[in-house]
Each structure stands twice: as structure tokens, then as C-alpha cells.
Amino acid sequence: MKDKTIDYALRATWQAVSRMYNEEATKYGATMATGFALLSIDKEDGTPSTTLGPRMGMEPTSLTRTLKSMEEKGLITRKKNPEDGRGVLIYLTKEGKEKRELSKATVLRFNDTIKNNISEEKINHFMEVIELINEMISDKKIFTNELETKI
Template structure:
């Protein structure tokens, strides 16, 4: 399709990537969201639960469901934040750390495979375009009413 729009290419590619990751994750009884959460939680110092949503770009309801599932499966534990009694820190359990390594290997394999099929220049251009799109959106320069 010669006349694909930019958003179509982004959406179709992301859906294919998400489907690929979810298919791989189901082999280990997980989801892409679980793998992404495991990678987003600091291995040693834990991560405040409030910073995880923005870091992952997930809505609170989806994140809550994902974290509950991870806790039920013994991948994470929650502990009071010593510097803020109202907050909670998420820590990886031993099994969570093992699954995190598996998630990391999966992401690295994806990156290595893609890099082996494109040039460094193509990758650089892709990253530059992605950054411009994110900046335009974050700076509200697309649908700004001004």
C-alpha cells in the first residue's frame, strides 16, 4: 500500500511487535506487560509503584491488574517506602529476577535481529523520526488549538 499514513505504519508495526512479544511470553506463562514491568523495576533498590505507570506508559487500571498478577505469581513483593510512609516500593523476588533476565534476553534478541537486517544509518534515522514524533506530541504541536 503506497499511500500508508505515518500513524498506520506505527500502529501496524507496534501491533506486530506486541503480538510477537505476547506469543513469546505465553510460552513462559506471562504477558508482554509482565515482561515490561519486570524490566522497569530496579533489580536491587526496588521502584516506587507510582513511578512505574508513567515509565511504562500504562493506565493505572491495567498496571494495577498486571502488578496484582505478578504478586500472585511470586514475581514481586511490595514494601513500605522508608522515605515516604504513604508510598510503596516494588521489589523483584528471586523468581522475578530470573524472569527479568529472560525478558531482557528476549528484548536483546529482538534488537539484535532487527539490527542485523538494517544499517546503522537506517536505525539512526528511525530513532530520529521517533524522537521528532514524540516531541511533536509532547509539545502539543499537532492538535494545538492556538
Template sequence: MKDKTIDYVLRATWQAVSRMYNEEASKYGASMSVGFALLSIDKENGIPSTALGPQMGMEPTSLTRTLKSMEDKGLIVRKKNPVDGRGVLIHLTKLGKEKRELSRDRVLKFNEVIKQHVSQEKLDNFMEVAEIINELISEKLIFTPENEPTE
């Protein structure tokens, strides 16, 4: 992996993780995005539909499709927000809570296996590097005039 760029390694790794979770989720008639949505919805209080997309980093059209699928499968119900009648809260059904626990178990299993193969020091370094990358991107410090190549 010596000659690969940082973004290539991030992308390739994320695609492998995504494929792994989708393969696992397909055994239960779901997808990684459904599992992630289940984990993002508060078990007791639900979540405003407007907060779910940003929390998951999903585009509105993808989120709408995912929520429709989840509703069709009986995993969620939409209820009027009692605080703001214009808003909608997404709540897990009994089945949704069961599938949420299954998703949670799969995520914990992934973390457990990685921790068996990677030292805590290396994991800490990985987390630190990921945080720095996210900060640089969110603060728009990558593509700035001072970082542009000179001729």
C-alpha cells in the same frame, strides 16, 4: 506501504511487535506487560509503585491488574517505602529477577535481529523520526489552529 499514513504504519508495527512479545511471553506463562514491568523495576532497590505506571506508560487500572498478577505468580513483593511510610516499593523476588533476565534476553534478541537486517544509518533515522514525533506530540504541536485545514 506507499499510501499508508504514518500513524497507520506506527500502529500496525507496534501491534505486530506486541503480538510477537505476547506470543513469546506466553511460553513462560507471562505477557508483554509483565515482561516490561519486570524490566522497569530496579533489580536492587525496587521502584515506587507511583513511578512504575508513568515509566511504563500504563493506566493505573491496567498496572494494578498486572502487579496483582505478578504478585500472585511470586515475581514481586510490595514493601513499605522506608523514606515515605505512606508509599509502597515494588521489589523483584528471586523468581522475578530470573524472569527479568529472560525478558531482557528477548528484548536484546529482538534488537540484534533488527540490527542484522537494518543499517545503522536507517536505525539512526528511525530513532530521530520517532523522537521528533514524540516531541511534536508532547509539545502539543500537532492539532493546533495553524495546522488546521483551511476551507
């Protein structure tokens, strides 16, 4: 696509990053979703399962599959939430904590490589733009009723 749209550039870049992380995770018998979940679970106090989905931007069905796989691999355990008997807390096992450190090192390596090859000024501009796009989306400034009536 010669004239890329902003959403095309974002999507294509995220797909490349996702593919890269999945290729790396495969070396360790994991997936990017597993690594992201490991990083999203509090390594000491556990995390309520209900907060994981929104934190990771995952649909409940996908999160359930990911957590089931992680439990089968011995990376997490589930325990009743003592403060809310209906809820479940997700805890990392010893192996889960080790894999978490591996995931953390992988993410930091990606970030360090980017920072070592792109100027701080360009990265700051990129982060500003991403923040503004997210604000516009959350403030519902993209698709307004005014625009819909013109179509």
C-alpha cells in the same frame, strides 16, 4: 491500506511487535506487560509503584492488574516505602529476577535481529524520526488551535 498514513504504520508495527512479544511471553506463562514491568523495576533497590505507571505508559487500572498477577505468581513483593509511609515499593523476588533476565534477553534478541538485518544508517534515521515525532507531540505542535478553527 494502499496509501498508509504515518500513524497507521506506527500502530500496525507496534501491534505486530506487541503480538510477537506476547507470543514469546506465553511460552513462559507471562505477558508482554509482565516482561515490561520486570524490566522497569530496579532489581536491587525496588521501585515506587507510583513511578511504574508513567515509566511504562500504563493506566493505573492496568498496572494494578499486572502487579497483582505478578505478586500472585511470586515475581514481586510489595513493601512500605521507608521514606514515605503512604507509598509502596515494588521489589523483584528471586524468581522475578530470573524472569527479568529472560525478558531482557528477549528484548536484546529482538534488537540484535533488527540491527543485523537493517543498516545502521536506516536505524539512525528511524530513531531520529521517532524522536522528532515525540517532540512534536510533547510540544503540542500537531493539533494547534489554528488548525481547529479551519475545520
